[in-house]
Amino acid sequence: MSRARASPPAARTGNVIRDSALGRVPETVEEIIGLNRHVWADSLVGPALLEILRLRNARTVNCVYCRAVRYDVARRDGLTEQKAQMIDDEYRSSALSEREKLAIALADAYLGFPAGVSRDLAAQLAREFSPAQIASMLVALLAFNFTSRTAVAVGGMPEEPLPVVEVSVAAVTGGSSAGA
Amino acid sequence: MAALTSVNLDEHLSKAGLAARSFARLCGTLWHQERLPGDLLELCRLTLARLHADSQEMAALNTELPPSPATAQRRRAVLEGTAGSDPAFSAADRAVLEFTELFWMDAQSIDDAAAEAVTAYHGEAGLVFLIEALGLIDGRIRAARCLRDIAALAGS
Numbered sequence: 001m002s003r004a005r006a007s008p009p010a011a012r013t014g015n016v017i018r019d020s021a022l023g024r025v026p027e028t029v030e031e032i033i034g035l036n037r038h039v040w041a042d043s044l045v046g047p048a049l050l051e052i053l054r055l056r057n058a059r060t061v062n063c064v065y066c067r068a069v070r071y072d073v074a075r076r077d078g079l080t081e082q083k084a085q086m087i088d089d090e091y092r093s094s095a096l097s098e099r100e101k102l103a104i105a106l107a108d109a110y111l112g113f114p115a116g117v118s119r120d121l122a123a124q125l126a127r128e129f130s131p132a133q134i135a136s137m138l139v140a141l142l143a144f145n146f147t148s149r150t151a152v153a154v155g156g157m158p159e160e161p162l163p164v165v166e167v168s169v170a171a172v173t174g175g176s177s178a179g180a
Numbered sequence: 181m182a183a184l185t186s187v188n189l190d191e192h193l194s195k196a197g198l199a200a201r202s203f204a205r206l207c208g209t210l211w212h213q214e215r216l217p218g219d220l221l222e223l224c225r226l227t228l229a230r231l232h233a234d235s236q237e238m239a240a241l242n243t244e245l246p247p248s249p250a251t252a253q254r255r256r257a258v259l260e261g262t263a264g265s266d267p268a269f270s271a272a273d274r275a276v277l278e279f280t281e282l283f284w285m286d287a288q289s290i291d292d293a294a295a296e297a298v299t300a301y302h303g304e305a306g307l308v309f310l311i312e313a314l315g316l317i318d319g320r321i322r323a324a325r326c327l328r329d330i331a332a333l334a335g336s
Contacts, residue, residue: 135327
């Protein structure tokens with residue numbers, strides 16, 4: 001396990017974000033929790049597609065925690081473990097749907113160097129998604145990428161993969177605020 | 181019309197609704213806090229812009245901060261990649277800018293010495309805030325670039 005560079009707050013609130021090292025910055029932590037809540041509740045694409053974006057990001061960033069998590073809302077929306085396992089190097093030839101493959105391609109475009117969308121991908125995205133849905137997927141990617149890179153940079157991450165575990169979205173969007 | 185960059189990204193994401201508004205609020209906190217000087221955070225944005233080789237991002241002006249001659253000189257040094265040897269930068273500034281470069285390469289590549297250098301000047305909470313800020317700013321540059329490409333195609 002890598003060394004943690006910042007310790008979490010002493011008080012426990014039941015929210016995994018607030019109870020992590022991010023809780024050391026009260027002026028941002030409630031906005032981060034709020035962002036997670038809005039991404040899962042108000043995005044313009046479904047939770048299964050969001051989970052595909054999240055898992056693709058987790059794989060690229062190599063956030064061991066994020067890779068192990070499966071959110072309950074995404075499973076209820078149809079993201080089976082079999083599908084989750086298809087989000088790998090061979091995803092283009094997998095049984096994932098065209099929309100799911102395009103979501104992964106968008107994630108790769110965002111995560112790449114240089115970041116950017118090719119002409120072909122832009123045309124395919126425009127055929128399959130509305131501009132508002134593309135913006136919505138980018139907001140979700142921003143949220144997932146920012147939190148996973150924060151987790152990796154703060155340290156304390158196991159080096160070996162963890163077993164897959166289902167987590168309720170409420171764990172990152174709920175809980176009582178510190179001092180409440 | 182201003183180029184689509186991290187500076188004006190929120191207006192282009194707003195069609196995504198509540199999540200976009202929430203994201204904009206979170207990012208707005210970066211420029212109105214006391215953990216790190218705003219002009220230093222702006223230099224982090226320019227460092228990331230240089231590393232992304234994004235000329236439009238490098239040219240963008242952050243309207244959240246008042247312009248100043250001192251900032252202009254430091255801005256040039258960061259964009260030219262000479263901040264490490266420029267006397268206009270303190271050791272505390274350099275610790276933050278070096279951390280920024282490591283973060284950009286790969287969050288896994290950050291070594292303990294780089295993190296400890298930031299913590300020495302800004303404390304543990306300052307380090308966590310810097311990590312959050314870099315993740316948000318770098319993500320904004322990436323998202324702006326994606327949307328810029330998509331918009332260019334739509335307009336062609």
